Amino acid sequence: MCSISRALSFTCLSILILGLLGASASAQNTSLDKQVSSVLPDAQTFYLDLHQHPELSSHETRTAAELATRLRSLGYDVTEHVGGTGVVAILKNGPGPTVMLRAELDGLPVEEKTGLPYASKAHMKDDNGRDVSVMHACGHDIHMASLWGTASIMAHSKDTWHGTLMLIGQPAEETITGADAMLKDGLFSRFPKPDIGIALHDTNTLPFGKIGITPGYAKANADSVRITVYGKGGHGALPQTTIDPVLIAARIAVTVQSIVSREIKPGDAAVITIGYIQAGSKNNIIPDQAQMGLTVRSYKPDVRQHLLAGIERVAKAEAMAAGAEKMPLIEKYESTSAVYNDPVLTQHLSATLEGVLGKGTVVTEEPIMTSEDYSYFVEQGVPSFYFTLGVADPQKLAEAKSAGGQLPSNHSPLFAPVPEPSIKTGMTAEVTILRDLLKGTSADARKFTEKPAGN
Numbered sequence: 408m409c410s411i412s413r414a415l416s417f418t419c420l421s422i423l424i425l426g427l428l429g430a431s432a433s434a435q436n437t438s439l440d441k442q443v444s445s446v447l448p449d450a451q452t453f454y455l456d457l458h459q460h461p462e463l464s465s466h467e468t469r470t471a472a473e474l475a476t477r478l479r480s481l482g483y484d485v486t487e488h489v490g491g492t493g494v495v496a497i498l499k500n501g502p503g504p505t506v507m508l509r510a511e512l513d514g515l516p517v518e519e520k521t522g523l524p525y526a527s528k529a530h531m532k533d534d535n536g537r538d539v540s541v542m543h544a545c546g547h548d549i550h551m552a553s554l555w556g557t558a559s560i561m562a563h564s565k566d567t568w569h570g571t572l573m574l575i576g577q578p579a580e581e582t583i584t585g586a587d588a589m590l591k592d593g594l595f596s597r598f599p600k601p602d603i604g605i606a607l608h609d610t611n612t613l614p615f616g617k618i619g620i621t622p623g624y625a626k627a628n629a630d631s632v633r634i635t636v637y638g639k640g641g642h643g644a645l646p647q648t649t650i651d652p653v654l655i656a657a658r659i660a661v662t663v664q665s666i667v668s669r670e671i672k673p674g675d676a677a678v679i680t681i682g683y684i685q686a687g688s689k690n691n692i693i694p695d696q697a698q699m700g701l702t703v704r705s706y707k708p709d710v711r712q713h714l715l716a717g718i719e720r721v722a723k724a725e726a727m728a729a730g731a732e733k734m735p736l737i738e739k740y741e742s743t744s745a746v747y748n749d750p751v752l753t754q755h756l757s758a759t760l761e762g763v764l765g766k767g768t769v770v771t772e773e774p775i776m777t778s779e780d781y782s783y784f785v786e787q788g789v790p791s792f793y794f795t796l797g798v799a800d801p802q803k804l805a806e807a808k809s810a811g812g813q814l815p816s817n818h819s820p821l822f823a824p825v826p827e828p829s830i831k832t833g834m835t836a837e838v839t840i841l842r843d844l845l846k847g848t849s850a851d852a853r854k855f856t857e858k859p860a861g862n
Contacts, residue, residue, distance in 0.1 A: 436763055442560045443834050450556035450830050455525050457548035461514025461541045463531050464579040467492045470512045474576045477555055481562040483574065490589030494576030495598055498562060503570025504852035506844045507601035507789065508557065508837060509781065510550040511580040517542040520820040545581065545817045546609035549798060549824055553833030560838050568845035573601055583743040586783035595787060602852045603752065603844055604791040606781050607833060611814040613797030614804050615828040618764065618836055619772040620757050620794050622750040624706040627676065629778030630715060631741035632701040634659065634722050637733040643691035650731055652697040653686045658725045659699065660684065666717035677714055678704040678776055704776045706745050715739065744782040749790040751857045756792050756840055763839045790856035796833050798824030
């Protein structure tokens with residue numbers, strides 16, 4: 408009788424504790440929802456301003472100044488012109504971990520064709536002096552508005568976290584040069600090196616209200632390669648007197664595909680795309696040279712090196728086979744590494760986000776072969792969580808899928824996120840993540856990350 412009573416008492420106590428914990432979590436979620444809703448109108452206003460005033464990579468002077476001014480007004484210690492137009496904002500709130508949250512500043516040379524009342528009509532001179540239309544066709548305005556709203560909530564609720572919050576407004580993501588420029592300008596020596604890094608990117612493949620996660624490799628290594636093939640020009644009717652660089656380039660274009668199909672282990676991601684072959688000026692003249700532009704994508708470092716070495720080997724071999732007197736010039740002029748999501752951190756934050764946003768709101772996505780220079784921060788030893796934010800209208804997305812199509816993607820002139828609910832989810836996710844990580848000590852935060860090999 409006594410043992411039964413004790414068992415019942417323990418059961419009742421357990422139920423009571425679980426009920427109290429559930430009630431506490433519910434109250435916290437309600438409180439966060441109110442905080443997000445109170446900031447949302449200002450974040451939306453900021454978004455509309457950014458959307459109508461986009462700026463090209465490395466020229467984000469107005470954008471950076473607007474973000475810096477807003478963050479400074481919230482009490483952040485703001486430093487401008489880091490790595491060009493980069494912004495670093497620090498908010499210290501006692502001892503604890505340092506967590507970095509990054510958003511990008513730049514737009515794209517795209518003419519907006521969405522027909523929205525707030526569509527961009529901006530024009531700028533590009534680096535070649537050409538007048539081009541400019542649009543936030545990749546949603547960096549969504550990212551910045553979410554970051555600013557998150558910054559406001561964190562600044563006004565210091566009782567919910569402790570440590571150092573580091574906000575980054577990064578320039579020139581679209582040219583994959585901005586992160587590297589900030590690091591070379593002392594990002595992690597002039598300012599605290601973060602224990603953990605966070606970044607989001609919007610996507611039209613998910614409806615607003617949804618978050619996408621990808622443990623491990625999320626985005627690819629990307630290497631831009633330029634090959635200049637040298638031949639010997641002459642009359643198109645007398646090919647025997649020439650060495651045709653166009654034919655050599657054509658052979659290279661075909662043969663490099665065998666590197667992927669015959670030299671890379673099936674299952675390892677690898678892409679070699681020839682974006683252009685340029686040569687000559689007249690149909691009956693064989694030119695002296697031809698130029699090729701390639702983009703090379705992979706995840707694993709060894710696959711990356713194999714692809715690049717293979718391209719050089721093939722280019723030289725085809726030139727030799729054609730009897731070229733001068734070997735091709737092979738230039739790797741632009742590159743960034745793969746974005747790697749710490750698997751332990753991703754699993755932890757996935758559960759944390761779903762606990763706040765609701766069951767079924769966090770979905771696992773396949774890695775994709777596009778690239779992102781956030782990888783530079785990962786390479787500096789910053790365990791990171793890079794996630795995607797759904798921005799699509801659910802009905803339009805469903806209709807597109809049922810018709811066997813898809814909504815306009817990032818970089819399209821028709822790319823049109825649904826701002827308000829997307830920014831609301833972005834802020835909710837970022838605040839939830841930051842509050843979860845900004846507690847305890849730096850060592851505690853690192854417990855949520857993958858242990859180095861051998862440990």
